[in-house]
Amino acid sequence: MKLGYCVFVILLVDVSLGSIYESAFSEILKQTSSILQYSGDRERRDVNQDVKKEIEWFLQNDDVFCFCGENWINLFANSNLEKVANCVRKAKLDVAVKEGIDNAFSKATKIIIASQCAYECIMEDLNLIDSKGYINKTLPSFFMDKVFVENKIKDVGKKAIETCVSGVSKFQMVVDMILKLGQLSSCTNHGYKFISCLLFEVTAACPTELKREDVPQCKKIYNQLEIVQMASKYMNEV
Numbered sequence: 146m147k148l149g150y151c152v153f154v155i156l157l158v159d160v161s162l163g164s165i166y167e168s169a170f171s172e173i174l175k176q177t178s179s180i181l182q183y184s185g186d187r188e189r190r191d192v193n194q195d196v197k198k199e200i201e202w203f204l205q206n207d208d209v210f211c212f213c214g215e216n217w218i219n220l221f222a223n224s225n226l227e228k229v230a231n232c233v234r235k236a237k238l239d240v241a242v243k244e245g246i247d248n249a250f251s252k253a254t255k256i257i258i259a260s261q262c263a264y265e266c267i268m269e270d271l272n273l274i275d276s277k278g279y280i281n282k283t284l285p286s287f288f289m290d291k292v293f294v295e296n297k298i299k300d301v302g303k304k305a306i307e308t309c310v311s312g313v314s315k316f317q318m319v320v321d322m323i324l325k326l327g328q329l330s331s332c333t334n335h336g337y338k339f340i341s342c343l344l345f346e347v348t349a350a351c352p353t354e355l356k357r358e359d360v361p362q363c364k365k366i367y368n369q370l371e372i373v374q375m376a377s378k379y380m381n382e383v
Contacts (some may be wrong), residue, residue, distance in 0.1 A: 211363035213351035220292045232266035257327035261337045268336035278333025297352055305346035309339050315377035316345035
């Protein structure tokens with residue numbers, strides 16, 4: 146895997162929208178019993194072993210992007226590839242990714258902590274966050290001008306940015322649960338939180354022609370995102 150893309154291992158590992166956030170997803174189902182019927186056919190599983198298998202699959206198939214195409218992801222990574230690579234090394238994200246996977250959640254915690262520091266470094270270098278780690282006003286225009294440039298994803302990207310900056314995402318509770326794994330990090334998490342939210346929002350609203358419905362792992366992700374959105378709507382109504 147190219148070093149520049151290591152920063153996006155969070156797509157394939159800790160925020161893999163169906164793998165590491167399994168515990169968060171399960172917690173949401175516990176809190177929203179009325180939607181359990183929707184997913185009543187889900188089998189009880191050894192979560193740690195299941196997550197381990199899914200992470201291994203994603204790492205072995207890093208050419209498969211479930212996240213609404215790969216062009217926008219590549220454009221962000223390549224916005225300043227040298228700085229991105231330096232930030233990945235500085236945060237030791239590449240080291241965390243290469244470590245063994247005997248315990249999926251332990252590995253996820255290490256990667257989340259490293260990812261927070263990597264994104265703090267990257268987004269600060271790109272002037273997308275301030276010295277305290279908070280989102281700058283320059284962020285929306287940067288993503289619209291340099292990342293979501295394709296017409297088929299431009300509207301989806303714009304809406305996702307607005308949602309994530311405003312903090313009203315339907316996936317906010319999932320993002321918050323994931324961030325708990327990285328609460329011991331010495332780095333700020335605003336940039337990482339934004340990117341995580343962006344991934345959920347863009348993938349959930351992805352145009353049909355960009356979805357990987359031919360990949361079982363991707364179909365699982367889309368299904369779980371749909372359930373989380375239903376859960377979020379229910380929880381807001383009670």
